[in-house]
Amino acid sequence: xxxxxxxxxxxxxxxxxxxxxxxxxxxxxxxxxxxxxxxxxxxxxxxxxxxxxxxxxxxxxxxxxxxxxxxxxxxxxxxxxxxxxxxxxxxxxxxxxxxxxxxxxxxxxxxxxxxxxxxxxxxxxxxxxxxxxxxxxxxxxxxxxxxxxxxxxxxxxxxxxxxxxxxxxxxxxxxxxxxxxxxxxxxxxxxxxxxxxxxxxxxxxxxxxxxxxxxxxxxxxxxxxxxxxxxxxxxxxxxxxxxxxxxxxxxxxxxxxxxxxxxxxxxxxxxxxxxxxxxxxxxxxxxxxxxxxxxxxxxxxxxxxxxxxxxxxxxxxxxxxxxxxxxxxxxxxxxxxxxxxxxxxxxxxxxxxxxxxxxxxxxxxxxxxxxxxxxxxxxxxxxxxxxxxxxxxxxxxxxxxx
Amino acid sequence: xxxxxxxxxxxxxxxxxxxxxxxxxxxxxxxxxxxxxxxxxxxxxxxxxxxxxxxxxxxxxxxxxxxxxxxxxxxxxxxxxxxxxxxxxxxxxxxxxxxxxxxxxxxxxxxxxxxxxxxxxxxxxxxxxxxxxxxxxxxxxxxxxxxxxxxxxxxxxxxxxxxxxxxxxxxxxxxxxxxxxxxxxxxxxxxxxxxxxxxxxxxxxxxxxxxxxxxxxxxxxxxxxxxxxxxxxxxxxxxxxxxxxxxxxxxxxxxxxxxxxxxxxxxxxxxxxxxxxxxxxxxxxxxxxxxxxxxxxxxxxxxxxxxxxxxxxxxxxxxxxxxxxxxxxxxxxxxxxxxxxxxxxxxxxxxxxxxxxxxxxxxxxxxxxxxxxxxxxxxxxxxxxxxxxxxxxxxxxxxxxx
Numbered sequence: 001x002x003x004x005x006x007x008x009x010x011x012x013x014x015x016x017x018x019x020x021x022x023x024x025x026x027x028x029x030x031x032x033x034x035x036x037x038x039x040x041x042x043x044x045x046x047x048x049x050x051x052x053x054x055x056x057x058x059x060x061x062x063x064x065x066x067x068x069x070x071x072x073x074x075x076x077x078x079x080x081x082x083x084x085x086x087x088x089x090x091x092x093x094x095x096x097x098x099x100x101x102x103x104x105x106x107x108x109x110x111x112x113x114x115x116x117x118x119x120x121x122x123x124x125x126x127x128x129x130x131x132x133x134x135x136x137x138x139x140x141x142x143x144x145x146x147x148x149x150x151x152x153x154x155x156x157x158x159x160x161x162x163x164x165x166x167x168x169x170x171x172x173x174x175x176x177x178x179x180x181x182x183x184x185x186x187x188x189x190x191x192x193x194x195x196x197x198x199x200x201x202x203x204x205x206x207x208x209x210x211x212x213x214x215x216x217x218x219x220x221x222x223x224x225x226x227x228x229x230x231x232x233x234x235x236x237x238x239x240x241x242x243x244x245x246x247x248x249x250x251x252x253x254x255x256x257x258x259x260x261x262x263x264x265x266x267x268x269x270x271x272x273x274x275x276x277x278x279x280x281x282x283x284x285x286x287x288x289x290x291x292x293x294x295x296x297x298x299x300x301x302x303x304x305x306x307x308x309x310x311x312x313x314x315x316x317x318x319x320x321x322x323x324x325x326x327x328x329x330x331x332x333x334x335x336x337x338x339x340x341x342x343x344x345x346x347x348x349x350x351x352x353x354x355x356x357x358x359x360x361x362x363x364x365x366x367x368x369x370x371x372x373x374x375x376x377x378x379x380x381x382x383x384x385x386x387x388x389x390x391x392x393x394x395x396x397x398x399x400x401x402x
Numbered sequence: 403x404x405x406x407x408x409x410x411x412x413x414x415x416x417x418x419x420x421x422x423x424x425x426x427x428x429x430x431x432x433x434x435x436x437x438x439x440x441x442x443x444x445x446x447x448x449x450x451x452x453x454x455x456x457x458x459x460x461x462x463x464x465x466x467x468x469x470x471x472x473x474x475x476x477x478x479x480x481x482x483x484x485x486x487x488x489x490x491x492x493x494x495x496x497x498x499x500x501x502x503x504x505x506x507x508x509x510x511x512x513x514x515x516x517x518x519x520x521x522x523x524x525x526x527x528x529x530x531x532x533x534x535x536x537x538x539x540x541x542x543x544x545x546x547x548x549x550x551x552x553x554x555x556x557x558x559x560x561x562x563x564x565x566x567x568x569x570x571x572x573x574x575x576x577x578x579x580x581x582x583x584x585x586x587x588x589x590x591x592x593x594x595x596x597x598x599x600x601x602x603x604x605x606x607x608x609x610x611x612x613x614x615x616x617x618x619x620x621x622x623x624x625x626x627x628x629x630x631x632x633x634x635x636x637x638x639x640x641x642x643x644x645x646x647x648x649x650x651x652x653x654x655x656x657x658x659x660x661x662x663x664x665x666x667x668x669x670x671x672x673x674x675x676x677x678x679x680x681x682x683x684x685x686x687x688x689x690x691x692x693x694x695x696x697x698x699x700x701x702x703x704x705x706x707x708x709x710x711x712x713x714x715x716x717x718x719x720x721x722x723x724x725x726x727x728x729x730x731x732x733x734x735x736x737x738x739x740x741x742x743x744x745x746x747x748x749x750x751x752x753x754x755x756x757x758x759x760x761x762x763x764x765x766x767x768x769x770x771x772x773x774x775x776x777x778x779x780x781x782x783x784x785x786x787x788x789x790x791x792x793x794x795x796x797x798x799x800x801x802x803x804x
């Protein structure tokens with residue numbers, strides 16, 4: 001390697017850490033390990049037959065277009081489908097309010113790119129989605145955390161944080177929330193909290209980034225409206241994706257926002273990758289147009305609900321006293337809290353080596369490094385039998401550490 | 403829109419400009435316009451039948467894998483194919499030296515992300531690829547330009563720039579070159595210049611970013627080795643793509659570099675989009691494994707060579723005295739220089755409205771804003787008849803401005 005290489009890397013690069021989730025994914029591919037770690041959708045839900053037919057048709061009928069460079073904004077037909085798709089949730093976003101991204105992760109990176117300079121304050125939930133933290137941290141903001149309870153972000157505490165910033169003559173660039181079946185906690189923000197959050201954002205003149213990849217996967221109960229649908233000021237940037245509803249391997253996600261913000265996103269995306277693949281976008285557009293998307297979601301909900309139920313029953317049956325967990329009404333994850341003093345990071349190598357079970361260490365989701373006694377479990381990927389056996393193993397491990 | 407929105411955007415966002423090329427693409431889709439602007443490959447070269455068969459097979463045989471999240475580094479099988487593919491050019495890069503990116507544009511953005519802080523010096527060719535400038539400018543470096551001649555970057559002048567920086571106690575983060583059939587000029591860097599460039603990079607302790615999307619498309623003459631193949635120090639970061647050899651709509655490109663640099667790229671890409679689509683990567687891997695890639699390149703070369711010849715003949719026949727142009731040995735572009743005093747930017751609206759012909763304004767490729775009397779023409783997209791008619795129109799326009 002060349003001399004003085006370290007001096008060539010940027011400050012952002014030197015601050016980067018590899019995602020714990022992604023690194024763990026590699027570890028847990030070993031034979032015999034039951035993984036509650038990465039949020040990989042159950043591949044039995046992938047619509048392979050439909051995609052075979054659609055990709056053939058797209059290539060044969062419009063191959064010259066769908067193999068060419070496309071507009072940075074995204075395939076116009078796909079954006080029309082997305083506009084219709086979001087309308088069912090009360091989201092009124094036209095084609096010009098939509099940018100197609102390569103996964104929601106790119107949407108988060110774009111948010112960082114267009115809003116963040118080093119030291120800028122932003123506010124996130126405690127805990128929050130690790131991929132959001134990773135994306136924002138590349139831009140070296142000051143990240144302030146606000147705890148969750150069963151109704152989502154504690155907006156009373158948010159107000160204190162906003163007021164504290166105001167006293168310093170500052171305002172956050174945005175407030176980042178995952179309001180539906182939050183990753184990692186599984187918690188959904190109540191309607192009252194949503195309204196309070198919007199009210200605070202207006203009073204303190206900031207934006208809201210609403211990241212909602214799991215919204216479609218509601219097992220029970222009534223869905224509060226998206227923040228985007230409640231907003232009247234063009235203050236909410238809404239992120240969604242087909243990674244959980246069609247398949248992650250297409251990398252099709254999107255951002256909906258005020259036209260003026262979308263226009264900034266488009267300029268930034270031009271410099272980042274010119275455009276997302278025209279081929280996968282054309283396939284996704286056709287998939288929606290044929291009604292396959294809405295048709296398949298009830299089956300996915302049924303599958304994931306039954307897996308969640310198995311996990312909740314197993315936790316109930318196996319876990320020692322002092323361990324608590326959330327009961328998500330949808331999504332892919334639940335959140336386990338061990339008695340204070342236990343350290344899930346220190347326990348993880350033993351979990352994998354001694355018990356053959358994996359989870360995601362909770363502290364990675366905390367912007368302030370707290371949450372040492374917490375872990376995230378996913379019920380989407382393992383089979384019901386694996387869930388039962390995995391929770392048994394996990395309970396055994398925890399009992400040994402009590 | 404919300405109040406004080408401007409104050410929320412980052413410095414990077416405020417410095418962004420929309421890519422002239424991308425904006426022009428929209429304009430030139432109008433009926434009757436002959437466009438020598440965007441570097442869109444000729445869609446008649448797209449291997450539609452092959453892709454129909456391969457995508458069916460990939461989905462049916464390995465759909466569960468190729469619709470799932472994949473490793474950030476890229477599909478391992480694709481990286482093996484890329485390693486073999488580059489070996490024919492003397493590039494020795496193993497799987498661990500390769501990162502798959504979403505177009506080379508993402509590779510350029512990654513280069514910016516891991517190396518550039520505001521004010522950092524970098525060196526580029528005058529002119530250079532506009533997408534490179536756009537990517538790097540997001541990170542607000544100080545961009546220094548070194549002119550080209552018929553053998554590529556004037557390394558004697560490069561040495562002066564490097565020496566000037568050294569006297570200030572600085573070194574550039576990297577030197578960015580497009581050595582093969584450069585975009586925009588069509589010029590290829592000679593072997594002697596390549597060796598001198600490597601020698602200077604070593605003496606001044608900096609890196610070289612070698613962006614080579616057109617290398618496969620050599621119509622005649624002998625190819626000098628890639629800088630990556632001549633390098634002995636792990637100093638060269640090599641970027642290549644399938645956008646010009648298979649199809650841009652797959653958005654499959656890659657970076658080859660020292661393992662330690664690749665590892666930084668991987669961490670950065672995790673935060674940017676987690677991974678590129680597994681589906682398009684699996685398709686590209688199969689496409690290579692079947693030998694389709696090497697089989698099709700001779701046909702593409704023949705097509706583009708004949709179009710280049712038509713353009714050169716037309717320029718010879720039509721252009722008034724005082725207009726000069728490059729004679730590229732490959733690639734997609736040639737470069738036209740009008741007499742001093744003419745301004746291709748001011749002429750462009752007239753070209754489109756009065757003559758129905760489009761080109762790319764040359765000054766956008768100059769980091770220092772010079773080159774006002776230059777333009778880039780592509781011969782890859784229009785048909786031979788369109789090339790003849792378009793050059794006739796362009797010559798008429800130029801004559802009117804002389």
